[in-house]
Amino acid sequence: MIRVAWLVAVKDLRIEARSRVLLWQVLPFGVIALLLAGLALGPAQAGTSSAGPGLFYLVTLFVTLLMINRSQSLENAPGTRASVATLGLDPAGVFLGKALALTVELWVSGLVLLGGSVLLLHTALTGTLEALPSILVTLATLASAGTLYGALTQGGDGPATLLPVLTLPAFAPLLIAGERSFSAALHGGALWEWWVVVVVALVAYCAVGILLYGVLEES
Amino acid sequence: MIRVAWLVAVKDLRIEARSRVLLWQVLPFGVIALLLAGLALGPAQAGTSSAGPGLFYLVTLFVTLLMINRSQSLENAPGTRASVATLGLDPAGVFLGKALALTVELWVSGLVLLGGSVLLLHTALTGTLEALPSILVTLATLASAGTLYGALTQGGDGPATLLPVLTLPAFAPLLIAGERSFSAALHGGALWEWWVVVVVALVAYCAVGILLYGVLEES
C-alpha cells in the first residue's frame, strides 16, 4: 500500500512539476481571488483583519476544487483509464498517493495564500504563524476528502453527475472549523475543539478512502 | 455573421441542455458556495445585507470561470477542432454565438444565485430587483470577455487552468463596477457611472471579439 501510494504521489507531483499548472495557473488565480475578495468587500471590511480567515478559506475552497479537478482529470485521459486499470494497483495505495500529492499541492498554495492575506488583508503575522499547524491539518483533510469526492464525480455519464453536489456540504464543516481555529489563533479563544473536529475528519476520510476507494474505482 | 452566430449559439445551448452541466454541476456549486461564503464570514457579517453584492459577484465569478471552461472544451474534443475548422465558419459569428450562449447560461445562473442571496444572505428583494438590469448587463460583459479569454487559453498544452489568471485582472473592474451598482441599488447612491463602465466594456469586448477572434482561431 505504502509503495503504491509513494509511486502514485511521485507520478502526480511529477506531472504537476512538468505542466506547472499549480504554479502558473492555480496560484495566481488564488492570489487574485484574494485581491478581488478584498475589493468586493470594500476597503472598510477588508482592512479589518476579521475577514481574513474567512476569505482565506473561501479562496482555498476554490483552489481546492480546481486542484481536485486537475488531479482526477489526469486519470481520465482517453485510454489512460483502461491501461492503468490493468496494472491492478492497490486502491488504498492509489487513494493515499493521490491524497498525498494533493496535500502537498494544497500546502504550497496555502502558504502562498497566507502570505497574500498577511500582505493584502493585514492579517496579523504572529497569529497566522500560530494558526499554521491547524491550517496544514485542515488542508490535508480537504485533500483526502477531495480525493474521495473527486473519484465519485468522475466518469460522469450516468447518475454520477449529481454527486459533485455532495462535495461542498462535506467541505462546509471543515471550512468552518478551519476558519474558527484560524480566528481563534488571531484573536485568542479556544482552539482545541476545532482541532478535534478537523483531526477526526482527517482520520475518518482516510479510513473511508482506504477501505472504499476500490469500490469507487470499480464503477 | 448573424446566421453563424445563431447557429453556434443554438448548438452550444443544445449541448448544454443535453449534458445538463450547468444545471447539475455548476449551479449547485454556486448555491453551496454562497452558503459557505455566508458561513465563512460568520453570522454577524453575513446577516447584514452589505456583504450580499460582494459575495454574489464573487460566486458569479467562479461560476463564470467554470462555464467559460466548459464552453471552450466543447470545441476542443479530439478531432472536433479539425472537423469544425474545415467548415470555415465566420469567426466573428462564432464569437458572437458563443458569447450569446454563455450570456444566456450566465443569466440563468445569475437569477438562481440572486434568489439564493435573497434567501440565504437576506439581501433586500426590492433593491435586488432594481439592480437586475445592471446585473444582466454585467453578466453579458463577463460572457463576451470570457469568450475571448477562453479562446486565448484554448487548445494549448496546459489545460484551461490558465484561464483564471488571464481573466481575473480583466474581470476585476467589471466585478467592482457590478458590485458598486448593486450596492447602490440596495442602499441608494449614484448608479450611472458604473453603468457607463460596464456598457463601455461590453461594447469594447464585442468589438475586439468581432475583429480579432479570427486571429485566435487561426492558431
Place this chain on the structure above:
Amino acid sequence: MMKVTQRLLGPVTLLLLALTFWMGLWVTPPDKVQGNLVRLLYVHPPIAWVALYVSFGTATIASCLYLWRRTRSDAMDRIAHCAMEISVVFIVLTLVTGSIWGRPTWGVWWAWDARLTSTAILGVFALAYLALRRANDDPTVRARRSAVFAILTAINVPIIHFSVVWWKTLHQGASVLTSTGQLNVHGSMLWTMLIGFVGFTLLFFWLLRERYRLEVSRDARVRTRVDEALATRRSEGA
C-alpha cells in the same frame, strides 16, 4: 545618425539618471512637511510613469503592429514581449517605492486604495501575459495570442482608470500641475523631476534594446538547435 543615437543611448541614460540622483539628493531642498522623504518624488512618479504608460504603451503598439498584416514581423512580437517583461520590473519598483513612501505618510505599507489596487492589477496583467507566452510552444500561436491579450489589456487600462476615479482615494492626485496650470513646486524640484522623467524613460528604451538583443541571440541559438534536430530527423528511418 541612427548609429550615433544608438551608441549614445546608454551613456546619456546613465548621465541623466546620475544627474537626477545628484540633484534629488543634494541640490533640492527638503520639504517642510515631509522632510527628506520628499526626495522619493524624483524617483517614484517617473518609475510609475514608465511602468504604466511607456512600457504598456510600447507593448500595445507593438502588438497592434504585429496583428496588422502589413507590419507583421517577429520583431514586433519580440518588442512586445520585452516591453512587458521590463514593465514587470518597473511595476514592482513602483510598488516598492510607493510602499516605502506610504509607510511614513499613511502609516501602512498597503491600503485598498484605487490607484494602488489598479497598479497591482496591471502588474498581474503583465505576469499573466508572460504566463500566456510560456503556455504556448508554437511561435506563431504564441505571438498571436499574446498580441491579442496585450490589446485586451489595453482596453482594461482606461476601464481600470475610470472604475477607480470615482473612488475616494488616499493617493496623491495630480499635484505637480494643478488644474489652474500653476506650478506649485520649487523650481529646482521641477527640473529634477523633469530630468528624472526623461532619464527613466530612456532607461526603459535602453533596457528594451538590450533585452531585445538578448532575445535575438537566444532565437539564433534555438535555430541552431532546430538545425541539429533537423539533422537527426532526416537521419530517422533512413
Place this chain on the structure above:
Amino acid sequence: MLSRGFPLLSGVDLEVQRATLTVVTGPNGAGKTSLLRLLGGLDPLHSGDGVVAGVDLRDGDRRLLRRRVGWLGHEGSFYADLSVRENLVFAARALERPVGEVDGALSRVGLEHRSHTTTKQLSAGQRRRLGLAWLLVRRPELWLLDEPYASLDDAGREFFDGLLGEVLAGGATVVVSAHDPLRAANLVARTVRMVGGRVSA
C-alpha cells in the same frame, strides 16, 4: 518546412494534380499526418512555400483554404454530446446546404439506424462512418484522408473505394495517407513515400 517548434517536415517537395488520387505512405512518425494537416491549412507553415488550391500556405488566408478541404483524421469525432444527425445538420447549416441531404448521407454510410445516438456512444468504426457522412455533406474540393481504412469493416472499405471513384470523377482531388495498399489500386495516380519528414520517392 517546420511546425510546432520541432522539425516535423523538411525537404518535402510535392506537387499534386487536380482530380487525382495521391497516396502517402511511410513508416510511423514519418510525418504523413503532419503533411496532410499542412495541406489542409490546419497547421501553419513556418518556412518554405506552399500553394494549395490557389491559397498561399504561409501568407494567404488559410480560412479560405479550409473551407474547401475535407478532413478525416485519426480521431474523427465531432461534438460528442450531439447526436449523429445533429452533428450533420450543424455542418449542413453552416455550409448553407439543404438539410435534406443529411439523411441521404446517413443512409449511404449505413448509420441511419444510429442517427439519434450521441456521437460519444458510437463504436470506432461508426465514428469513421460518421466522418465519411460529414464529408458527403461537405463535398469538398480537396479530400484529405488520414488512414481511411482504419476501423472500417469490409463493407465500409468497399463503400469507401466506391466513394473515391465517384469523388475523382466529380473533379475533386484526394490525398490519402495509408499503411495498407488501397484496394482500388487502379485509381491511384501517384504514391509518395515519406521517411523522417522527407519525401523519399
Place this chain on the structure above:
Amino acid sequence: MLSRGFPLLSGVDLEVQRATLTVVTGPNGAGKTSLLRLLGGLDPLHSGDGVVAGVDLRDGDRRLLRRRVGWLGHEGSFYADLSVRENLVFAARALERPVGEVDGALSRVGLEHRSHTTTKQLSAGQRRRLGLAWLLVRRPELWLLDEPYASLDDAGREFFDGLLGEVLAGGATVVVSAHDPLRAANLVARTVRMVGGRVSA
C-alpha cells in the same frame, strides 16, 4: 449480457482455450470492443455468466482479473504529460518489475529515439507502439488487442506478428479483434464472427 444500460451484447457464448489465439471479427458496431472490455474485466457484466482466468465476471473480484490482463485499445494513450519512458517506468514500478526491462521494451518497439518525448506529441503509430511496449513490460497472461494493426506501419505489423508467436509460445492467451485478416494466419486457432451483439459463427 448487458452493459451500460443498453443491450450491447446478447447471446455471446464463447469459450477460449488457454495459450491460443482467437480472432474476433464482424461489422462495425457488432460489439467486438465491448466483448474485449468485458473479458478484461474493464466493464461490469450485468446478466449472464462468465468466467475468465478463474475469475467470475459477475461476482468475482475483477481487479484480480485486470492484473492479469493486457489491453491495447482504440485510444492507447497513457499519462499525456509524462514522457514515453516515464510512462513505462511507472508501469514497471507498479508491477514490481525491474526498471531495466523498460529500455529493452522501448528498443524492441523502435521508440528508443523517442523515449523522452511526451506521450501527447507522439504520432498515431508511435502511440500504438508505446502500447505494445507497455504490454511487453506487463507480460500479461491474457492479451486483449483491439485492432492491433491500426496505424502500425509494415515493420510494426511484422514485429507484432513475431510478438504474437512469442507470446503464444510463452503460454499466454490472446484475443484479437480485427477487420483485416491477420498475416500470421497459421497462429490463429479460432475465428469468431460477431454480428449485432451475438456470436454468429
